[in-house]
Amino acid sequence: MPLSERVPAGGARxxxxxTVSLVDAGDVARAALFxxxxxxxxxxxxxxxxxxxxxxANGWARIRTxxxxxxxxxxxxxxxxxxxxxxxxxxRQRALANNIEFMLQLLRMWRPRRGRWHPDVELVGREHIxxxxxxxxxxxLWVHRFRPFVHFVALSQAGLEVCRPSGKYHGEFYRSHxxxxxxxxxxxxxxxxxxxxxxxxxxxxxHLRELQxxxxxxxxxxxxxxxxxxxxxxxxxxxxGRLSLSTQAVSLAVQSNSQILPVFPVxxxxxxxxxxxxxxxxxxxSDRASVDAAVxxxxxxLEWYVLRYPDQWHRWDRVHTxxxxxxxxxxxxxxxxxxxxxxxxxxxxxxx
Numbered sequence: 009m010p011l012s013e014r015v016p017a018g019g020a021r022x023x024x025x026x027t028v029s030l031v032d033a034g035d036v037a038r039a040a041l042f043x044x045x046x047x048x049x050x051x052x053x054x055x056x057x058x059x060x061x062x063x064x065a066n067g068w069a070r071i072r073t074x075x076x077x078x079x080x081x082x083x084x085x086x087x088x089x090x091x092x093x094x095x096x097x098x099x100r101q102r103a104l105a106n107n108i109e110f111m112l113q114l115l116r117m118w119r120p121r122r123g124r125w126h127p128d129v130e131l132v133g134r135e136h137i138x139x140x141x142x143x144x145x146x147x148x149l150w151v152h153r154f155r156p157f158v159h160f161v162a163l164s165q166a167g168l169e170v171c172r173p174s175g176k177y178h179g180e181f182y183r184s185h186x187x188x189x190x191x192x193x194x195x196x197x198x199x200x201x202x203x204x205x206x207x208x209x210x211x212x213x214x215h216l217r218e219l220q221x222x223x224x225x226x227x228x229x230x231x232x233x234x235x236x237x238x239x240x241x242x243x244x245x246x247x248x249g250r251l252s253l254s255t256q257a258v259s260l261a262v263q264s265n266s267q268i269l270p271v272f273p274v275x276x277x278x279x280x281x282x283x284x285x286x287x288x289x290x291x292x293x294s295d296r297a298s299v300d301a302a303v304x305x306x307x308x309x310l311e312w313y314v315l316r317y318p319d320q321w322h323r324w325d326r327v328h329t330x331x332x333x334x335x336x337x338x339x340x341x342x343x344x345x346x347x348x349x350x351x352x353x354x355x356x357x358x359x360x
Contacts, residue, residue, distance in 0.1 A: 028185055035187035038180055042111060042194070049115035054125055057112055058105070058278045065105035069097075072104075083318070086327035088248025092318055102319035110156055117198050131162040133285030136269050137228065140288070146223030146266035149230045150257050150289075151273070152310060153322040155281055159230070159273040160202035162283040171204040171222060172230040173215050203230060216260075223264040231257045233270070233310070235326060242300055244307040247314070249329035251307060255299050262294045270306060274317050 048060060072079050083096035092099075116125035140147045149170070151159055163170050180187075180195055199205070208215045219229055235241050236254040243250040261268035267288040275281045289306055292298040314321045 028183070028188070030185050032183035032187060035184045035191065039187075039191055042115065045108070045111050046115050049112040050119055050123070054112075054116065055279060057109055061105040061108040061112070064108050065101050068104050068108070069101045072100075082324045082327070085329045086247050086249055086324055088329075090247065090315065092315055094318065099318045100324075103322070103324075106155070106320060113157065114195060114198060118194070127158050127161055127281055128279060129158050129162045129165070129281040129283060131166045131283050131285070133269075133287075134166060136267075136285050136287055137168065140267040140269075141226055144226060146226050146264055147228045148223070148257055148261050148266050148268040149228065149271045149285070150233045150268050151230055151271040152233045152313065154313070154317055154320040155273045155275050156322075157199070158281045159271055159283045160199060162273075162281070163228075163230075164202040168228055169204070170202075170228045170230050171206050171219075172199075173208050173219060174205045175208050219260065220264050223260070223266045229260075229266075230271075231260075233257065234323070242303060243328070244304045246307050246327055247311060249327045251310075251323070251327055253303055253307065255303055258289065258291065258299045258302050261289075262291060262299060270309065272313050274313070274320055 048057075052060065080097045080100050083099045087096065113125050113127070116123075119125075137147055137149075149159075149163075160170070174196075178192070178196060180192070196205070206215050206218055223229060234254060235252040236256060239254050239256045240259075241252045241254050243252050257268060260266070268291075269288055270286045272284045272286070273281065274284065286309070289302050291302045
């Protein structure tokens with residue numbers, strides 16, 4: 009496989025100075041929200057966060073509806089005629105509450121050690137990681153975007169040393185120079201406590217070679233299951249539409265003879281989290297068709313988790329349906345899967 013197919017040239021947001029302003033309204037708004045939430049994060053006990061987040065999410069949802077009356081419809085379009093026991097509107101509102109709770113968690117982690125947020129998190133499926141290590145193989149953790157950050161904590165608490173590829177400007181504040189250099193450390197500094205970062209440079213493949221070398225030494229590499237810019241993605245059937253997923257992690261597993269374990273960080277009850285590590289994907293061969301088939305099969309497993317934890321999944325806006333295309337989304341041919349190579353001029357961060 010060509011180098012450009014194996015791992016993207018970063019999959020990162022545009023890196024050139026000409027595409028980034030000194031100050032951006034989006035970064036300013038996020039910074040203001042963090043500032044408003046900081047007293048709550050530091051002074052209010054975490055057990056009280058769910059109720060506070062629900063109240064804030066209700067107001068946020070009203071604002072979002074005024075900005076875009078169709079934003080709630082994304083879930084119903086993606087579900088089709090499936091009944092998940094909760095309304096699509098409630099899914100979106102609860103997802104907003106989870107986002108606010110994540111901000112509180114990050115802010116609380118910056119308190120002095122005694123007052124930090126210590127999540128109640130359980131690592132399920134540790135035996136799958138250990139099995140690969142006993143066989144002398146590296147391990148790729150293919151993490152799906154449900155509850156953020158807690159998988160880093162769970163793996164660290166289990167005594168596992170993990171590294172992750174991350175865009176040079178990874179973080180919530182990526183649209184401006186001030187955000188990238190002064191505000192992003194609020195997030196990346198916490199992540200670095202639990203997981204070593206392999207920085208993806210501008211149009212460079214050094215990170216690819218480093219990851220391959222680490223996997224050859226039985227390292228554990230965490231990578232997100234997502235659509236990544238600058239790499240090869242395929243559209244797979246998903247719920248009532250299609251979902252674009254990168255083949256990079258599966259390709260890297262084949263090239264390095266590593267196991268690839270799907271990971272689902274979820275929460276069954278308020279304040280308690282489970283990081284579920286599933287058995288390694290079955291990849292029939294090293295050719296492109298085998299890699300694609302493994303990704304397509306795994307999308308069905310992802311569906312099961314999405315239907316069970318709909319308000320915790322962060323990618324409803326990535327499910328393309330005919331209704332999405334009719335309302336202004338990008339239309340794609342209806343084939344079993346559609347291969348897409350996307351230019352680096354669009355925004356995405358592999359570690360967000």
